[in-house]
Amino acid sequence: MTQASTALPASPHGDSATSRHGHGAPPFAVHAAIAAHAATDPQRVALNAACGTLSYGELDARATRLAAWMRDKGVTPGTLVGLCLERSFDQITAALAAWKAGAAYLPLDPAWPDGRLRTIAADAGCALLLGRADTADRLPGLPDLHVLDWDAVPTSAGAPVAPDSDALAYVIYTSGTTGTPKGVEVTHANLSHLIAWHNDAFGITAEDRGSHLAGLGFDASAWEVWPYLAAGASVALAPDDIRTSDTLLRAWLLVQGITVAFVPTQLAQDLIRDDWARGSSFRLLLTGADRLVERPRAGLSFALVNNYGPTECTVVATSAVVPDGGVERGLPAIGRPVGETVIRILDAGGQPVADGASGELFIGGPQVARGYRGQPELTAARFVTIDGARFYRTGDLGAWLPDGQIAFQGRIDDQVKVRGHRVEPEETASVVRTHPLVRAAAVVAAPGADGGDMLVAYVVPAGEIEAETLRDFLAQTLPDYMIPGAYVRLDALPLTANGKLDKRALPAPSAANSLASAGFAAPETPAEQRLAEILEQVLGRGNVGIDDNFFLLGGHSLLGTQVVLRAGEAFGLDLALRDIFVAPTIRQLGALIEERLIAMIEAMSDDEVRSRAGQ
Numbered sequence: 001m002t003q004a005s006t007a008l009p010a011s012p013h014g015d016s017a018t019s020r021h022g023h024g025a026p027p028f029a030v031h032a033a034i035a036a037h038a039a040t041d042p043q044r045v046a047l048n049a050a051c052g053t054l055s056y057g058e059l060d061a062r063a064t065r066l067a068a069w070m071r072d073k074g075v076t077p078g079t080l081v082g083l084c085l086e087r088s089f090d091q092i093t094a095a096l097a098a099w100k101a102g103a104a105y106l107p108l109d110p111a112w113p114d115g116r117l118r119t120i121a122a123d124a125g126c127a128l129l130l131g132r133a134d135t136a137d138r139l140p141g142l143p144d145l146h147v148l149d150w151d152a153v154p155t156s157a158g159a160p161v162a163p164d165s166d167a168l169a170y171v172i173y174t175s176g177t178t179g180t181p182k183g184v185e186v187t188h189a190n191l192s193h194l195i196a197w198h199n200d201a202f203g204i205t206a207e208d209r210g211s212h213l214a215g216l217g218f219d220a221s222a223w224e225v226w227p228y229l230a231a232g233a234s235v236a237l238a239p240d241d242i243r244t245s246d247t248l249l250r251a252w253l254l255v256q257g258i259t260v261a262f263v264p265t266q267l268a269q270d271l272i273r274d275d276w277a278r279g280s281s282f283r284l285l286l287t288g289a290d291r292l293v294e295r296p297r298a299g300l301s302f303a304l305v306n307n308y309g310p311t312e313c314t315v316v317a318t319s320a321v322v323p324d325g326g327v328e329r330g331l332p333a334i335g336r337p338v339g340e341t342v343i344r345i346l347d348a349g350g351q352p353v354a355d356g357a358s359g360e361l362f363i364g365g366p367q368v369a370r371g372y373r374g375q376p377e378l379t380a381a382r383f384v385t386i387d388g389a390r391f392y393r394t395g396d397l398g399a400w401l402p403d404g405q406i407a408f409q410g411r412i413d414d415q416v417k418v419r420g421h422r423v424e425p426e427e428t429a430s431v432v433r434t435h436p437l438v439r440a441a442a443v444v445a446a447p448g449a450d451g452g453d454m455l456v457a458y459v460v461p462a463g464e465i466e467a468e469t470l471r472d473f474l475a476q477t478l479p480d481y482m483i484p485g486a487y488v489r490l491d492a493l494p495l496t497a498n499g500k501l502d503k504r505a506l507p508a509p510s511a512a513n514s515l516a517s518a519g520f521a522a523p524e525t526p527a528e529q530r531l532a533e534i535l536e537q538v539l540g541r542g543n544v545g546i547d548d549n550f551f552l553l554g555g556h557s558l559l560g561t562q563v564v565l566r567a568g569e570a571f572g573l574d575l576a577l578r579d580i581f582v583a584p585t586i587r588q589l590g591a592l593i594e595e596r597l598i599a600m601i602e603a604m605s606d607d608e609v610r611s612r613a614g615q
Contacts, residue, residue: 021230022230027192034046046235047236048209048235050239051089063093063097066093070098075128077103079103080105080125084108087238101161102161103168108120116478123181128144135147168186171373184312190366199231201338202305204233208233209236241576245561246271254280261284261286276300285302285305291408295322298325305319305322306333312394313341313367318343331408341367344391363391364391368391369392418481418482423445425443426443438465439461441493455482456509457486458493459487460489471549485551485553487552488514490513527593530570531593532546538559539555544586550584550585573596573600
């Protein structure tokens with residue numbers, strides 16, 4: 001068994017792909033389809049955000065202007081443009097401009113630490129880096145770094161470079177086993193096959209409205225934007241404060257009239273447990289990036305679609321609607337191959353496994369990416385030829401189910417998914433080992449407080465070092481999801497007889513073996529007691545001291561959102577996720593809340609104070 005069609009909601013039969021979706025059959029270049037929409041219906045809304053809307057005509061004109069400016073700055077066909085821009089009209093416009101200049105784009109998330117931005121920018125070899133004023137302040141000395149200033153972009157522009165479907169479209173960096181991230185090169189042909197499958201399988205038309213909320217360095221962000229713009233539909237850009245809260249996200253999806261949305265697995269599992277109002281236009285919840293362990297409850301007004309695919313195969317390789325828990329039991333499958341994708345499940349000897357037997361997933365077809373940027377040996381090792389066809393060797397294990405779907409069975413190596421992000425623990429370990437007070441270190445995955453995976457660091461110190469100090473050190477170069485949630489002190493790393501790390505001998509984290517941290521201090525005030533109760537509820541544990549660091553107790557941004565929402569309700573304040581990053585202990589967060597309350601009371605009239613006191 002190698003391939004089967006995907007049973008998904010589809011548009012009515014009888015229409016051509018061009019008339020139905022606004023683009024031709026693949027391969028094609030997305031910017032040509034967008035330009036066609038701009039020519040035929042320039043006033044149609046392409047992008048929507050809190051700041052307003054941007055029409056197809058405006059989007060295409062701005063991108064054409066910016067493309068000419070890029071060419072003047074040395075961007076030529078085949079080069080790469082780095083975009084260190086927040087989720088915005090400008091970020092999407094700049095990506096489109098890079099294509100019009102014949103170049104590809106590299107998303108650089110401004111939320112990343114400065115060290116990671118520098119590492120990826122240097123490895124990618126961009127012809128031009130585009131950012132804001134604070135990007136230049138954060139990354140001084142980077143060559144070819146320019147601040148986006150529309151006043152400096154000429155209003156006149158030359159003709160865009162002719163579209164080339166074989167050209168590079170974008171580069172996305174993923175975690176690497178060598179301790180440094182690796183860039184995956186995706187062509188316009190790869191992307192167009194994803195778009196053609198997506199728009200046909202989900203019946204996307206110009207009347208649809210997609211959402212854009214994935215992390216900018218996550219390949220799903222490309223999946224959220226380009227299929228809808230290629231179809232002449234609109235895309236709504238989600239504000240950051242709703243991206244980690246199922247309650248706020250659900251309300252935003254309904255208010256914005258979103259019809260199809262991608263939501264990372266952990267948050268999607270919260271959404272399918274929620275109550276949804278009937279009569280909305282929301283019809284499809286797409287999820288992926290982590291193993292789906294729950295099924296939707298019966299009666300939801302939309303379908304849940306589970307998706308699987310590595311970055312090296314242009315976002316999605318398999319997909320299927322997930323039946324609700326009243327219809328089927330057990331872990332949901334990852335679906336069937338999409339579009340022209342071919343899946344082979346092979347044993348250690350490279351032979352196909354029997355149905356139901358476990359083997360490694362190999363992915364072939366037109367969505368298989370070009371390879372890794374500047375790494376020909378790694379490309380040759382992972383992109384292999386089978387029976388004359390090119391396949392990507394995923395390192396994932398799976399098995400064919402009787403109905404032609406695939407059951408996902410984990411990783412061959414140690415690569416894991418942490419809150420939807422693919423992570424090589426060794427990359428984190430390589431950074432831990434650079435600290436001058438660390439003699440040796442290993443990082444592995446373990447079950448976290450939210451039911452997903454978290455990273456655990458095993459450290460052999462070279463001197464006295466506290467867990468908070470090491471975490472702060474890692475936060476300078478690693479994103480939040482790559483920072484361990486627990487730190488275990490060891491006298492030496494356990495080794496096997498052949499000198500390799502003996503992972504089975506690593507002890508589970510406990511109070512007895514934790515790296516030195518602040519001593520336990522019980523809550524002293526009613527406010528601290530309430531905060532302790534909130535943290536214990538969210539983290540699913542007891543005995544949280546007021547000097548315990550939230551992130552060293554297994555906390556992360558998704559759980560942090562729950563903490564600030566509950567604390568805000570308890571104290572009658574508007575708290576933001578950044579508050580728990582600034583004040584990660586109960587003592588610090590309590591002091592911050594006290595300051596906010598005092599300031600609020602001082603700003604009140606006497607009547608308002610009396611009214612609040614009587615509530």
